[in-house]
Amino acid sequence: MNIAYYMPFKPMGHQNPSGDLVTGTELFNHLAQNNRISPASRLRCRWIYYHPSLWLRFLLEKRRILRKYSVYPPDIWFSYHSYYKAPDLLGYHCSRKLNIPYVIFQGIYSTKRRKKLKTLPGFILNRKILLAADHIFTNKKKDLKNLRRLLPEERLSYIAPGIHPEKFTYCEKSRNELRTQLNCRDKTVILTAAMFRPGVKTEGISQVILSCAELLTENPEIVLWIVGDGSCRRELEQKAGESLPGKAWFTGKVERNEMYRYYSGADIFAFPGINESLGMVYLEAQSCRLPVIALADWGGGEAVIHNQTGLLSPAAEKSEFTANMEKLLKNPELRNRLAREAEAYIRSHHNLTENYTLLEKQLKTIARD
Numbered sequence: 001m002n003i004a005y006y007m008p009f010k011p012m013g014h015q016n017p018s019g020d021l022v023t024g025t026e027l028f029n030h031l032a033q034n035n036r037i038s039p040a041s042r043l044r045c046r047w048i049y050y051h052p053s054l055w056l057r058f059l060l061e062k063r064r065i066l067r068k069y070s071v072y073p074p075d076i077w078f079s080y081h082s083y084y085k086a087p088d089l090l091g092y093h094c095s096r097k098l099n100i101p102y103v104i105f106q107g108i109y110s111t112k113r114r115k116k117l118k119t120l121p122g123f124i125l126n127r128k129i130l131l132a133a134d135h136i137f138t139n140k141k142k143d144l145k146n147l148r149r150l151l152p153e154e155r156l157s158y159i160a161p162g163i164h165p166e167k168f169t170y171c172e173k174s175r176n177e178l179r180t181q182l183n184c185r186d187k188t189v190i191l192t193a194a195m196f197r198p199g200v201k202t203e204g205i206s207q208v209i210l211s212c213a214e215l216l217t218e219n220p221e222i223v224l225w226i227v228g229d230g231s232c233r234r235e236l237e238q239k240a241g242e243s244l245p246g247k248a249w250f251t252g253k254v255e256r257n258e259m260y261r262y263y264s265g266a267d268i269f270a271f272p273g274i275n276e277s278l279g280m281v282y283l284e285a286q287s288c289r290l291p292v293i294a295l296a297d298w299g300g301g302e303a304v305i306h307n308q309t310g311l312l313s314p315a316a317e318k319s320e321f322t323a324n325m326e327k328l329l330k331n332p333e334l335r336n337r338l339a340r341e342a343e344a345y346i347r348s349h350h351n352l353t354e355n356y357t358l359l360e361k362q363l364k365t366i367a368r369d
Contacts, residue, residue, distance in 0.1 A: 001367050003037040004065075004074040004094075009086035011042040017195070019280050020106075022256075023139070023161075024080040027105060030356040031078075031363075040065055040077070040094070045086045049121040058089055065094050073098045075367040082129055083108035084122030092129045101366050104129075105159075105359075107136040109146045135366055137359060140278060140302060159359050161278055161303070162352030167257065168287035170343065171264045178265035182249060187223040188329060191266035191290070193259070193281050196230030200274040205236055208270050211322040213243035219329050222247065227262055229253040263288030267335060268328050269310075272321060273300040283350050286310070286342035291335055293324050303350075309342035 007024045014021055031037050043061045048054040077095040082088035082104050095102035107130050113123040130136065130150060138144050139161040147156055179185045192208045194201040205226060212224050224244060226236070229252050240248035254262060263269065269285035269292045276299035282292050283303050292310030294300025304310040311327065313320035328335050 001035045001037075001076060001364060002072075002074045003031060003035055003363075004040040004069065004077045004100075005031070005037050006040040006077070006079045006088070006091055007081060008043075008045040008079060008088045008090065009081050009083075010046075011044060012039060019278060020081055022280060023106075026352060027080060027356065030353065031360060034360070037078075041090055043090060045089060047085060047122075048087070048089065049125065062090060062093055065090065066097055069094075069098055073100055076101045076103060076363060078103050078105065078363070080104075081106045081108075082126055084110065084113040084119050084126050087122055087125040088129050089125065092132055096132070101134045101369070102132060103135045103137070103363065103366060104133045105137045106139065106143070107133065107147065108138075108143050109150050111146075111149075135362070137362075142302075157359070157362060159355050160350055161280075161283065162350040162355045163280065163283045163287060163346070164352050165287045165347050165350075168260050168263065168284045168346075170289040171260060174261035175264040178261060182223075182225075184223050184265075186221070188219070188221050188268070189223050189225055189266040190268045190270050190325070191225045191227065191262060191285070192269070192271045193227035193254075193262070194271060196228050196232040196236055198232055200276070201230075202232040202236060204272040204274050204276075206239055207272050207274075207318070207321065209236070209240050209243055209248065211270070211325055212247070214322055215326050215329065216244065216247065219326070222329065224248045225251060225262060225266060227251045227254050227259070259284060260288050263290045266290055268293060268325065270294075270321075270325055271300075272315070273298050274315065276300065278302055282310075283346055287346040287350075289339045289343040291328060291338035291342060293321065293328065295321065305345065307338075309338055309345050311338075 005028055010021050012025050041061050077091050077100055079088045079091040109130055113119040135155050137157045137159050139159050144158050194205055196202055263285050269290045272295045273279045279299035285292055286309050292304045294304055294312055295315045296312035297315040300312055304312055306312040311324035313324055
């Protein structure tokens, strides 16, 4: 297939990392193995309806793209992520002008956005775009449920989120090296990881710190490893210093291809995932044979199976998050069982190559039709 690929919210190679950027890039890389695929544009449509200069850029980009593809149009237009904040205007208009199938991966339909004046324009534009798509793929069950209110079943597909398990494999050597280096050989290590930016990420790390502090008296052997960096680092270091003196270690930013070492070195992965759309860290941790503690309401509920690969709790019951951590601290047998099942589960259900191969087959069918 010849594919025109576009990411309206954040183009590949953007300086600010995010889960969406990782997913969109991995999707492109997979399709590039067996197809001709090229980025159609780097235009970022974030809040485009409030920025007149972006509308001008949009019109110029649309003209450029239509000229580029006028002689040899692609077989399909494939956009990653369209929602109220960054509606896929280029994909909508260019696919219609080129008369080619229009497909979206991760189209999001949220009716609550029509209730606020600020987000109403984005809701209206995005709804029109979703209705025009020939097919929409999603990797979130919650989004699939919402899309079913707008589109018929035959135009929707669920593709389970995934990782490359071979890049996130338990490593005994890394475990021993890290635990020796940090003087944690006889400790129970709790790991948490996120970007230290204002809002729910920092709130989640804070919750893990406070939970560990609450458990410290009866579990003096625990140590907390905190992976990540960002503008809220000083605030989190102060909180950890007050609540967990001598028990918390900040690693700084760790590249994704090195994260397996930290997952391997830990005994429990804990992160609430407040308002987390998915949370790739949950998949990565489980793949490295690490049981997960998370909230059930958001991304944790999508990635973790309660009592099989980790322990989940409702967001409304903060004490249960801490109680689940304590349950794993006091029960090494349960920890080990969850760890084994987590590793197997990721390999059988969340293998990115296998899941995207299924998507690719559907794309070929859509392109032929």
